[in-house]
Amino acid sequence: MAQEIDREGVRRLIEEGGQVVDVLPAKEYEQDHLPGAINLPIRRIEAEARRVLDRDRPIVVYCADSA
């Protein structure tokens, strides 16, 4: 179960070396994404997360907004 985090929390985690995952479609990711974010669209996340992400570092996942 993921823990909710706010903007300031995300900033802190990025500074501390956390991994940021953008789950939006690649086209939207290409236009704008958080600094250093990795693009893992929803349909690929299950297949690729283990290979791409470091389980020992914090992971933040985001999309456009919660709406």
Next chain:
Amino acid sequence: MYDFRTGIQDWMGAGLPTEGTNAQRPRLVDVVRRDVPTFGLGERLGDVRDRVVAAGWEACVVVSEDRVVLGLLRAKELQGDPNLPVERVMRPGPSTFRPFVTVEEMRRTMTDRNLASSPVTTADGRLVGVVLRADVGAG
């Protein structure tokens, strides 16, 4: 694992940096006029008009105590009865735009909707400033 539920809209709305093809394009945050005069609901229109003109503006924004946008007073509304309170004269609930909207996108919007001025706000409606047509290159 953390869930940033308010997402990139919230991030960009706060004016934080992003990466990507849009990152180098000018956005409203780069051109917004932060010195637009602001007034509260109860102020007298005649007083407001004098102060708007003295500040070199033709419009102003009506805001709450915590700077949430409530309405606009354009040149037309400013010419109303000087004894009326702002609340009776303002154009309520104007369309607002977020600071991360690109100037290019805003130019199209202001042209299509024939907007002379538009408030720019944070996601929770607090005023950042105003953009005029000239600020986004709209004819």
